Amino acid sequence: SQTIHQWPATLVQPVGSPLSLECTVEGTSNPNLYWYRQAAGRGLQLLFYSVGIGQISSEVPQNLSASRPQDRQFILSSKKLLLSDSGFYLCAWSGLSNEQFFGPGTRLTVL
Amino acid sequence: KQEVTQIPAALSVPEGENLVLNCSFTDSAIYNLQWFRQDPGKGLTSLLLIQSSQREQTSGRLNASLDKSSGRSTLYIAASQPGDSATYLCAVSGSGGSNYKLTFGKGTLLTVNP
Numbered sequence: 001s002q003t004i005h006q007w008p009a010t011l012v013q014p015v016g017s018p019l020s021l022e023c024t025v026e027g028t029s030n031p032n033l034y035w036y037r038q039a040a041g042r043g044l045q046l047l048f049y050s051v052g053i054g055q056i057s058s059e060v061p062q063n064l065s066a067s068r069p070q071d072r073q074f075i076l077s078s079k080k081l082l083l084s085d086s087g088f089y090l091c092a093w094s095g096l097s098n099e100q101f102f103g104p105g106t107r108l109t110v111l
Numbered sequence: 112k113q114e115v116t117q118i119p120a121a122l123s124v125p126e127g128e129n130l131v132l133n134c135s136f137t138d139s140a141i142y143n144l145q146w147f148r149q150d151p152g153k154g155l156t157s158l159l160l161i162q163s164s165q166r167e168q169t170s171g172r173l174n175a176s177l178d179k180s181s182g183r184s185t186l187y188i189a190a191s192q193p194g195d196s197a198t199y200l201c202a203v204s205g206s207g208g209s210n211y212k213l214t215f216g217k218g219t220l221l222t223v224n225p
Binding site for chain 1: 115143145147154157200202204210212215216
């Protein structure tokens with residue numbers, strides 16, 4: 001069966017510090033991968049989407065970036081965090097059915 | 112631009128009651144519709160996926176219907192239990208080249224009281 005992992009589970013970072021969140025998927029090949037952000041009181045917002053290694057589509061302009069160095073690994077990064085980057089970050093994957101499956105999430109607090 | 116609305120925003124029911132959660136979307140040109148459950152501080156759990164050509168899907172006590180032409184979906188929960196308490200999210204994916212992109216509603220917070 002397929003599983004999706006995210007780490008860390010929680011993170012507290014000062015403004016201006018770098019960020020690296022990691023997501024890995026097991027039990028499937030060539031998945032589509034997604035990064036979402038869920039801010040307090042708002043719906044989920046798609047940040048990045050990837051159909052393959054090195055292929056990244058950005059949905060929202062911001063100071064975040066994403067990379068996919070391996071087939072089942074998706075990384076969300078920032079060089080300098082802003083207060084507005086605080087939120088709950090969710091990674092997801094989908095296969096041929098287009099059904100999306102989500103990871104446990106990372107709670108990021110920028111102080 | 113696709114917009115997804117979920118009504119009600121919150122719902123509190125006694126255990127054992129059957130209930131219906133509503134989802135509406137503005138653009139009927141969707142690829143599929145997905146219902147999720149989210150527990151506090153957790154990720155999303157996929158409950159049901161309905162392809163645009165389907166009218167309904169069932170899983171256990173859950174039944175989701177889709178009326179694409181009117182832009183509506185309902186999630187029916189039979190014989191509700193306290194363990195069903197969570198936020199339920201509806202999401203639709205676009206057609207054509209944007210079928211990967213899910214647009215989410217803001218959810219319905221369900222509380223089932225013992």
